[in-house]
Amino acid sequence: MRSDVTQYELTAPATLAAVLAQLAAEPGKHTPIAGGTELMVALGVGRLGAKSLLSINHLRELRFIRVDDDAIHIGAGTTFSDIRRNADIARDLPLLVQSASWTGSVANQNRGTLGGNICNASPAADTPPALLAYGATVTLISATGMRTMPYTEFHLGYKRTALRPDELLHTITVPRVFAGWKQHIRKVGTRNAQAISKTALACVAKLHGETITELRIGAASLADRPIRCYATEAALTGASLAASDLESTVRAGRAALAQEAKPIDDIRSTGRYRSIVAANLLEEFLRSLAG
Amino acid sequence: MSTMQLTINGKRHALDVPPMKRLLDVLREDAHLTGTKEGCGEGECGACAVLLNGELVNSCLVPALQANGATLCTIEGVAHEQHLHPIQQCFLENGGAQCGICTPGMVLATHHLLDKYPNPTMEQIKEGLAGNLCRCTGYMRIFESVQEAAQALSLNPDP
Numbered sequence A: 001m002r003s004d005v006t007q008y009e010l011t012a013p014a015t016l017a018a019v020l021a022q023l024a025a026e027p028g029k030h031t032p033i034a035g036g037t038e039l040m041v042a043l044g045v046g047r048l049g050a051k052s053l054l055s056i057n058h059l060r061e062l063r064f065i066r067v068d069d070d071a072i073h074i075g076a077g078t079t080f081s082d083i084r085r086n087a088d089i090a091r092d093l094p095l096l097v098q099s100a101s102w103t104g105s106v107a108n109q110n111r112g113t114l115g116g117n118i119c120n121a122s123p124a125a126d127t128p129p130a131l132l133a134y135g136a137t138v139t140l141i142s143a144t145g146m147r148t149m150p151y152t153e154f155h156l157g158y159k160r161t162a163l164r165p166d167e168l169l170h171t172i173t174v175p176r177v178f179a180g181w182k183q184h185i186r187k188v189g190t191r192n193a194q195a196i197s198k199t200a201l202a203c204v205a206k207l208h209g210e211t212i213t214e215l216r217i218g219a220a221s222l223a224d225r226p227i228r229c230y231a232t233e234a235a236l237t238g239a240s241l242a243a244s245d246l247e248s249t250v251r252a253g254r255a256a257l258a259q260e261a262k263p264i265d266d267i268r269s270t271g272r273y274r275s276i277v278a279a280n281l282l283e284e285f286l287r288s289l290a291g
Numbered sequence B: 001m002s003t004m005q006l007t008i009n010g011k012r013h014a015l016d017v018p019p020m021k022r023l024l025d026v027l028r029e030d031a032h033l034t035g036t037k038e039g040c041g042e043g044e045c046g047a048c049a050v051l052l053n054g055e056l057v058n059s060c061l062v063p064a065l066q067a068n069g070a071t072l073c074t075i076e077g078v079a080h081e082q083h084l085h086p087i088q089q090c091f092l093e094n095g096g097a098q099c100g101i102c103t104p105g106m107v108l109a110t111h112h113l114l115d116k117y118p119n120p121t122m123e124q125i126k127e128g129l130a131g132n133l134c135r136c137t138g139y140m141r142i143f144e145s146v147q148e149a150a151q152a153l154s155l156n157p158d159p
Helices: A016-025 A039-044 A080-085 A087-092 A094-102 A114-119 A128-133 A230-236 A246-260 A271-290 B023-030 B086-093 B103-116 B122-128 B140-155
Strands: A009-011 A031-033 A052-055 A065-067 A071-075 A137-142 A145-150 A155-157 A168-175 A182-189 A197-208 A211-220 B002-008 B011-017 B049-052 B055-058 B071-073
Touching: A016 A052, A016 A137, A016 A168, A065 A087, A071 A087, A080 A094, A080 A114, A087 A094, A094 A128, A094 A182, A094 A197, A114 A128, A114 A168, A128 A182, A128 A197, A128 A211, A182 A271, A197 A271, A211 A230, A211 A271, A230 A246, A246 A271, B002 B023, B011 B023, B023 B049, B049 B103, B055 B103, B086 B103, B086 B140, B103 B122, B103 B140, B122 B140
Parallel strands: A009 A052, A031 A052, B002 B071
Antiparallel strands: A065 A071, A071 A168, A137 A145, A137 A168, A182 A197, A197 A211, B002 B011, B049 B055, B049 B071
């Protein structure tokens, strides 16, 4: 059943400060809407619970890409197309560009925002694995100020985040420390364009000779939320990729990831299938490092 | 209800519509421009694609208020008077249009693609049209139509 659009309120306060003031005055009453690529789908099929929406799509304050010596700062209102067009992101954060290119079609990438992808908090979302692997931090803003936290602390459970009802996600910050690291991302879905992931793995690794000295893994759909795979990272840090050790390193990595993954069964896949495919993706990454 | 100011295909409209009404429905029901089609209503098929301030968007996912003040191009604005646009002509001549439901979105997605990449590779064509589903042609004729349109436009860039 399609929704009756006359039952919904939508306003577009002129400034970020005005949006934050309204969120603070009536906490929990209003739902922010940016590009609409998620909430308008819910509206279309009669599943949009929020009755009062605040448009933040037009806020220039949230749409920026700023680069300094240490980090790239991306405004939450930055679209996937903005990300794909940016030369600094292309150079430093190829995994983010790749995942942005998977997020729906060109028409949806022109509207959908990085902040929306994060705050919608789907465990299958395309950009979180890359941001988790890159060690991103997120800055939240409210009428009373800003606070910054590691992105790993933002997702609290299935579709639950650290955002308070009076807050908006403001900035996603990624450190510029990955020159010389090996970077890899792969999504498995029905197809890359449009289809939502069954699972996805983003990996960055620093090598010394044939030894993994640092490793970070972000994953989609291996839990009820996007996760960093800390235990798998620990199991593989210090591991050797030398020809004589590679098979045992691969086995250890697969075993650690199988232990760590707690994927859900849903409409798109089963937990068992997701665990096996994620282990295959990890193995592919490890062999590419050795190759 | 709110009053939306829209410039559609060069013509100004002031329309009283609920702010959450889908732009797709505003175009079809309020502006009476029914060339824009509804396919899935979920942003997956591209049948409702239009250009909003020059950017390709799925109009089923745009609330009316977010288009307030915008300049829109729909399929009705692509042809020049009695003359088809080269993109339309190439779809016609190459069998790129069959039942016609996907065609308005395909033509506007092609328009957007050729603005970005005047001489697109096959890879760029496939990616540019990946959000537009066609159940008739099998796509090959559409890809050929786009290639021919790119050639036609490179000979006559401002039709």
